Amino acid sequence: MLNIIILSVGKIKEKYFQEAFDEYFKRLKPYAKIEVQELKPEPFMSDSDKEKSKKIEGERILKFLDNHKDREVIILDENGRNISSVKFSEYLFGINRQIVFVVGGTLGFSDDVLKKYKNKVSLSDMTFPHEMAKVILIEQVYRAFAISKGKRYHY
Amino acid sequence: MLNIIILSVGKIKEKYFQEAFDEYFKRLKPYAKIEVQELKPEPFMSDSDKEKSKKIEGERILKFLDNHKDREVIILDENGRNISSVKFSEYLFGINRQIVFVVGGTLGFSDDVLKKYKNKVSLSDMTFPHEMAKVILIEQVYRAFAISKGKRYHY
Numbered sequence: 001m002l003n004i005i006i007l008s009v010g011k012i013k014e015k016y017f018q019e020a021f022d023e024y025f026k027r028l029k030p031y032a033k034i035e036v037q038e039l040k041p042e043p044f045m046s047d048s049d050k051e052k053s054k055k056i057e058g059e060r061i062l063k064f065l066d067n068h069k070d071r072e073v074i075i076l077d078e079n080g081r082n083i084s085s086v087k088f089s090e091y092l093f094g095i096n097r098q099i100v101f102v103v104g105g106t107l108g109f110s111d112d113v114l115k116k117y118k119n120k121v122s123l124s125d126m127t128f129p130h131e132m133a134k135v136i137l138i139e140q141v142y143r144a145f146a147i148s149k150g151k152r153y154h155y
Numbered sequence: 156m157l158n159i160i161i162l163s164v165g166k167i168k169e170k171y172f173q174e175a176f177d178e179y180f181k182r183l184k185p186y187a188k189i190e191v192q193e194l195k196p197e198p199f200m201s202d203s204d205k206e207k208s209k210k211i212e213g214e215r216i217l218k219f220l221d222n223h224k225d226r227e228v229i230i231l232d233e234n235g236r237n238i239s240s241v242k243f244s245e246y247l248f249g250i251n252r253q254i255v256f257v258v259g260g261t262l263g264f265s266d267d268v269l270k271k272y273k274n275k276v277s278l279s280d281m282t283f284p285h286e287m288a289k290v291i292l293i294e295q296v297y298r299a300f301a302i303s304k305g306k307r308y309h310y
Contacts, residue, residue: 016174085282124279126295127240
């Protein structure tokens with residue numbers, strides 16, 4: 001059974017994205033252990049604050065991952081490797097340990113995070129709002145499950 | 156000013172995806188002429204019906220496009236070219252005519268459509284539900300606009 005933490009910086013603010021997320025969460029629940037962990041985003045007022053805030057958020061991510069060392073860490077990053085839904089399914093179901101997906105916040109990932117964790121998957125070459133990325137991620141996890149079970153899933 | 160038709164087969168059924176779509180539509184409205192056209196999907200009961208229904212839907216798409224010959228036709232297809240949001244923005248704003256994006260339905264595109272229209276853009280190597288693809292598309296059009304205007308758009 002898939003055992004996944006979705007770690008993100010900040011909550012989903014838009015009601016419609018939260019509802020979309022919840023729908024796939026609900027569909028997955030009987031078949032997977034999914035947990036959502038939301039780290040506090042660091043506020044920033046000016047452009048010069050951004051790097052500092054990104055670094056602080058990065059430290060929060062690194063601390064969380066340090067406490068989950070047994071898990072396969074998958075960073076969602078637009079510079080990561082592109083992968084089809086079928087390959088993504090094969091990859092997920094081929095991992096013999098618990099998984100943590102990391103979704104960056106508004107500011108993206110600090111260099112510290114990107115340097116330490118090299119296993120990066122890209123949802124697209126395009127840049128998405130992080131709230132939408134969370135919806136896409138959980139839909140792809142659901143799809144991965146459907147693919148692995150040969151389940152009919154119309155889209 | 157961008158002048159875009161988003162042509163799709165079928166409506167968005169999920170309320171949350173429709174609301175997400177509407178939000179970006181509303182944000183774009185002052186800056187672009189966007190029109191949504193939804194063709195009737197063809198029902199299918201069995202796997203053997205699928206090809207026939209896909210072909211019929213394809214004929215509807217081709218007929219629509221025949222009536223909009225002056226437009227740049229962009230097929231959204233996972234086998235299309237991957238493109239970053241910045242390149243997508245440059246591409247969109249470099250087109251000197253009206254545009255029609257075509258989003259397939261549950262069944263995808265018929266060979267007739269894929270053969271006739273070669274200009275294909277991929278949102279991702281992953282397969283998305285067509286409803287979600289419409290949300291991603293309009294968010295990227297909004298982002299393209301924000302990029303071209305140097306507008307601050309936090310994500």
